[in-house]
Amino acid sequence: MRKEMPEWLKKYYNKLWMRYKNQAFTFKDVTKELGASRVMTIKTLWELEQRGFVNKERSEIDYRARIYRLISPEDISFATGLYSLVEKEKFRKQGLIEKLVFINNKLSYAITGSHAAYYYHRYMTPARVFEIKIEPKDEGKWIAFLTDEKTRVFIGDVIETRKINNYIKLLHSTKPINSIKTKTKEGYYIEKPEFLLMELLKRQTQTSIIEAIAIILQNKDQLRWHGNNGIITLAKGLGFSRRLGFLLDAINFESHKPLIETKIIQKIKKHLRGKSDEIFPRDEISLSRFRELRNRLVHQALLTRKEIEELERTKERFEGYKVLSEKWGIQTILPRDIVRKVLEDLGVRLEKN
Amino acid sequence: MLDLKRTEASKTEVVSLKDLERIDQKAKNFQINLILIGGYAVRAYTYPRSWRFTKDVDFITTRRKLAALRGVFELLEYSFEKTDFGVKGSKKINLESIELHISVDKVIDWSTNLEYILPEDIFTKANKINIKASFEENKDLKVGATVAPIEDILIMKLMTERTRDHFDAIAMILDSFKRLNMKRFWANCKQSNLNQHIRKRLNSFLADIKKGLVKKLWKEFTGREFIREQEITLKERINKLLERF
Numbered sequence: 257m258r259k260e261m262p263e264w265l266k267k268y269y270n271k272l273w274m275r276y277k278n279q280a281f282t283f284k285d286v287t288k289e290l291g292a293s294r295v296m297t298i299k300t301l302w303e304l305e306q307r308g309f310v311n312k313e314r315s316e317i318d319y320r321a322r323i324y325r326l327i328s329p330e331d332i333s334f335a336t337g338l339y340s341l342v343e344k345e346k347f348r349k350q351g352l353i354e355k356l357v358f359i360n361n362k363l364s365y366a367i368t369g370s371h372a373a374y375y376y377h378r379y380m381t382p383a384r385v386f387e388i389k390i391e392p393k394d395e396g397k398w399i400a401f402l403t404d405e406k407t408r409v410f411i412g413d414v415i416e417t418r419k420i421n422n423y424i425k426l427l428h429s430t431k432p433i434n435s436i437k438t439k440t441k442e443g444y445y446i447e448k449p450e451f452l453l454m455e456l457l458k459r460q461t462q463t464s465i466i467e468a469i470a471i472i473l474q475n476k477d478q479l480r481w482h483g484n485n486g487i488i489t490l491a492k493g494l495g496f497s498r499r500l501g502f503l504l505d506a507i508n509f510e511s512h513k514p515l516i517e518t519k520i521i522q523k524i525k526k527h528l529r530g531k532s533d534e535i536f537p538r539d540e541i542s543l544s545r546f547r548e549l550r551n552r553l554v555h556q557a558l559l560t561r562k563e564i565e566e567l568e569r570t571k572e573r574f575e576g577y578k579v580l581s582e583k584w585g586i587q588t589i590l591p592r593d594i595v596r597k598v599l600e601d602l603g604v605r606l607e608k609n
Numbered sequence: 610m611l612d613l614k615r616t617e618a619s620k621t622e623v624v625s626l627k628d629l630e631r632i633d634q635k636a637k638n639f640q641i642n643l644i645l646i647g648g649y650a651v652r653a654y655t656y657p658r659s660w661r662f663t664k665d666v667d668f669i670t671t672r673r674k675l676a677a678l679r680g681v682f683e684l685l686e687y688s689f690e691k692t693d694f695g696v697k698g699s700k701k702i703n704l705e706s707i708e709l710h711i712s713v714d715k716v717i718d719w720s721t722n723l724e725y726i727l728p729e730d731i732f733t734k735a736n737k738i739n740i741k742a743s744f745e746e747n748k749d750l751k752v753g754a755t756v757a758p759i760e761d762i763l764i765m766k767l768m769t770e771r772t773r774d775h776f777d778a779i780a781m782i783l784d785s786f787k788r789l790n791m792k793r794f795w796a797n798c799k800q801s802n803l804n805q806h807i808r809k810r811l812n813s814f815l816a817d818i819k820k821g822l823v824k825k826l827w828k829e830f831t832g833r834e835f836i837r838e839q840e841i842t843l844k845e846r847i848n849k850l851l852e853r854f
Contacts, residue, residue, distance in 0.1 A: 351745055374618065378705045381618070381662035381743075385832025406745070414833045419657070421745050423832060461829050462772045541772050541822050541829075545813075573720065573770060591770065593720040601708060603699075 259307055259336045259400075268292075268300050269309065273326055280323040282315075308335065308403025311396075314415055322415070331396030338362070338401060352386060352407060352422050356444040363397060365390050366437035367446040368427065368455055370467060375440065376449050377470035379602060380463075385414055386422060389429040389436070389447065398426055435485070450480050450487050457496045457503075460537035462594060469507060469598045472516070481520050488523055497524050499536045502584040506577055506595050511604045531585035546574050546589045618664075619744035621705040625664045626742060628685050628700075628707065630752035632668070635681045637755075642732040643670045643678075645756045646716065646765060651777045653738040653756045654785040661777060662743050665708040669727060669757065670695070672713045682709070693717070720770040725761070726801045734758040734793075759785055760794040767810045768803055776830040779814070779823065783839060786846045791853040808854050811847050818844055 261269065268290055272281070275289050287297045301324065304310040309332055315321035342350075342358070350358070356365070366372070366389045370382030390398055399409045406421035408414075414423050429436065437445040447455065449471055456464040456471075472479070480486045491500040501524040504516040535543065549571050556564055575581075576592035600606055629649060636643035645653070647667025655661060670678065678696060682689040687698030687709050695713035699706055716725045735755045742750040756762075759781060766778040782789075798804040817823045818840055827835035 378618075381664055383662060383830055383832050384743075387832075416833070425832065463829055540825055541817075544817075544820060544822055548813075548816075570770070591720060594771070597719055 259332075259339050261303075261307070261309075265300065265303050269304065269326070273329065276326060278325060278328065280313075280325050282321065282323055286324070306403070306405070308400040308409065311399050311409075311411060312415065313411060314413055327396040327400050331400050334397045335400035352402070352424070353442065353444055355402060357442065359401065360443070363390070363394050363401075364433035364437070365394075365398070365445055366429070366433055366448075367444065368452060369425075370463070372446040372452050373456065373464075373467035373471060375446055376452070377467065377474045379470040379474070379598070380466060384421075384423055386424045387427055388424060389427045389433060391433055392428045395426060395428075448485075449475055449478075450485060450490055453479075453487060453500075454490050454494055454496060457491070457499050458494070460499070461539045462537070462542065465503070465537055465539075465590065466594065466598055468503065469595060470602060472504070472507065473599065473602050473604070476516060482523075488520070491524065492527065497528055498532055498534060498584045498586045501525055501528070502536060502577070502580055502586060502588060505580050505583065506590070506592075507599065509577070509580060510592065510596050510599055510606060512606075515604065525584075528585065534586040536586050536588050537590055542574070542589055546571075549574070617703055617705055619742075619746045621664050621702050621707065622742055622744050622747055623750060624700075624702055625666060625707045626740065626747075626750060626752045628687075628709075629666050629740070629754055631685060632666070632681055632709075633752075633754045635684070636670075639677050639681070641670060641677055641681075643668050643711070643755070644732060644735040645754050646712070646762060647710070648777075649740055649754070650756045650762045651766070651781060652743070653736075653740050653754070654759050654762060654788070655780045656738075656741065656784070661780070664705070665710070668709075668711045669716065669731070670711055670713055671727075671732075678711060716765050718765075718769045721768060721806075723768050723803060723806065724801060725765055725768060725803065728761070728797045728800055730793075731757060731761055758790075758793070759788045760790055760797055763789065763794065764798055764801075764803065764807060767807050772826060773830065775810075775814070776826050779826070779843060782846050782850075783843055789850075791850060794850070795853060804854070808851065811851055814847055815844065 272286065272289060283297060283301070286292070286301060287294065290297065290300065292300065301310065305312060309327050311325045311327065313323050313325070315323045338359070367386065368389045369387035371386050374380070374382045395411060402409045402424055407424060408416045408420055409424045409426060410416070411426050414425055416423060431451070436447050436451040438448045439445055453468055453471060456468040481488055483489065487500070491497045501521055504521050508514050508516055549567055552559070553564070553567050553571065559567070573591045573593070574589040577588050577590065581588040596606055629645070632643065645667070646669050647665065648661050648663030649666060651661040652663065679689050682698045685700070687700045689696060689698050694717050695711045697711070698709040700709070714727055735757055737753055738756045739751045739753055742748065763778055763781055766774040766781070795804060798807045814823065823840070823843065824835040827833070
C-alpha cells in the first residue's frame with residue numbers, strides 16, 4: 257500500500273496544487289502545467305490515482321473525457337496519518353471491511369445500497385461495487401484513505417474499466433450520517449434499515465424493489481414502522497407512501513395472509529387522498545418495455561392474432577396488480593412474478609397463481 | 610481489531626462452493642446425470658470477470674434419478690422437498706441460507722410460464738469447468754463442476770422477462786461467445802418452441818442498445834460503465850446469432 261510519494265511526484269503534485277487547488281483539470285492541463293511529455297503525464301496521474309491523491313470523474317461536457325481534481329494536502333495528511341498508526345504489513349492485508357472497522361468514528365459513514373441490503377436480507381448476493389454515504393466535506397479524506405492496490409474510489413459514476421477487487425462509490429448523504437447509521441456487530445456502520453428502505457424505494461429498479469421486499473420479509477418484526485424515524489413517517493416525508501403501501505399490500509396479497517400487519521397498511525393509507533400520476537416502479541428498463549408493448553398493441557392491424565395474444569399476455573404481466581393499483585392511486589407495472597419469487601425463495605408458502 | 614473474522618457471506622460462499630463440488634462428485638459416483646445451471650453456471654461462463662454473485666445452487670437432472678438425489682441432499686444436510694419443477698432444498702448457515710434447486714427434465718420460467726425442454730445431448734455436451742469464489746477472502750478457492758453447455762444456459766436466460774437474467778445473457782455473450790455453437794443454440798430453441806421468442810428477445814436487445822437501456826442494465830448489476838467497445842461487440846455478436854436463425 258503506497259502512500260508515500262517519491263520526490264519527483266511530490267514536486268509535480270505541489271506544482272499542480274499551487275495551480276489548481278480543488279479545481280478540476282484535464283489531462284492536457286497537466287501536460288501544459290508540468291511541461292511534461294504524454295508518457296510522463298500518464299505516469300504522474302497514474303501514480304497519484306493509485307495513491308488516492310487525485311479524483312477522476314467524467315467530464316460533464318464531453319462524456320468520453322475525464323477530469324481530475326487533486327485531494328488536498330490536509331486530506332492526504334489525514335490518510336497517511338492513519339496509515340502510520342498501523343504496521344505496513346497489516347495494512348497490506350486489510351480488506352475493505354477491516355479498513356471501515358479501523359476508521360470507526362474518525363469519519364462518519366454508512367454503507368448503503370445492495371451491500372447494506374444484503375446485510376439485512378441475506379438473499380440476493382450484491383455486485384462488487386460498494387456504496388458508502390459520507391459527509392461531503394470528508395470526500396477527499398475518504399478517497400485518500402480507501403484507495404489502495406485493490407480498491408478504487410469514485411464520486412458518482414464508477415468509470416474504472418480495469419478489473420480490481422473493490423469499487424467504491426461515495427454518495428453524499430442528504431441527512432446527517434449520524435442519524436442514519438447503525439453499527440453492525442462486526443464493528444462497521446451501515447444505513448439503518450428504515451432509511452435504507454427509503455433509498456431502495458427511491459431507486460425503484462427491479463433489483464432495489466426485490467431488495468426492499470426481502471428486507472421487509474426478513475425483518476418485519478424488528479423494523480421500526482412508527483414514530484419519527486419510523487418507516488411510515490419517512491415514506492410520508494419523501495412522498496413514497498403510495499409505493500410503500502402498494503408493496504406491503506402486494507406482499508400480503510401474494511402470501512394470502514397478513515404477513516404485514518393490516519394496521520400498518522391502514523395507517524399509511526389514512527393520509528393519502530385521491531390519485532397520483534405516479535408510475536411504479538419508474539425503472540427505465542421496465543418502463544421502456546411497457547411503453548413499447550402498449551405502442552405495439554395500439555397498432556393491432558399490423559399484428560397477427562398470435563402476436564396480439566402474446567403481447568396481451570406480456571401486458572397482463574405488467575398489470576397484474578390492477579386492484580392494488582386502484583387502491584393506492586398509482587399506475588403499477590410491477591410484475592407479480594417478481595414479488596412471488598422473493599416470497600417463495602424466502603420460504604413463504606404461496607397459493608397457485 | 611485488524612484480525613477480523615471472515616464475513617458471514619464469504620463463509621457461506623465457501624460452504625456453497627464445497628457443497629456444489631461434493632454434489633457434483635456424488636452425482637458421478639451414483640451415475641446420476643446432474644449438471645449445473647443458474648448463477649454459478651453464469652459465473653463459469655463469464656470468467657475471469659465473474660460478474661455473477663450467488664450462493665444458491667441450481668442443477669438439472671432427469672426424472673428417473675430423482676430418488677437417488679434424496680440421499681445426496683441428506684448427506685449434505687439440506688432439507689428435501691418435492692416441487693412442481695423438481696426438488697428443492699435449503700441449508701441454514703447462521704443467518705444465511707443456501708438454496709438448492711434441481712429441475713427435472715425441463716426448466717420452467719416463472720415470468721413467462723415458458724418451458725425449456727432439456728435436449729438429449731445436454732449431459733454429454735456439458736463441460737467440466739472451474740468455478741472461482743467471488744469474495745476476496747476466498748480468492749484461492751475454486752471448485753470443478755459439470756456445467757450445462759452455454760447454448761442451454763443462454764436460452765434459459767433469454768426466455769425469461771427478468772432483467773437480471775437479461776444481464777446474465779449479455780454478460781455471457783460478451784465473455785463466452787466463442788464457446789457458443791449457434792447451430793445447436795437455434796436447434797435447441799426450436800425443440801422447445803422458443804425460437805420466435807428468443808429471436809424477438811435478441812432483437813429487443815438490439816433496440817435496448819440503441820436506447821441506452823443496456824448501459825443502464827449493466828450499471829444496475831455491476832455498478833459500472835458499459836463501454837463503447839462492449840456495446841459494439843455485443844451488437845455484432847447478437848447480429849451474428851440472428852443471422853443464423
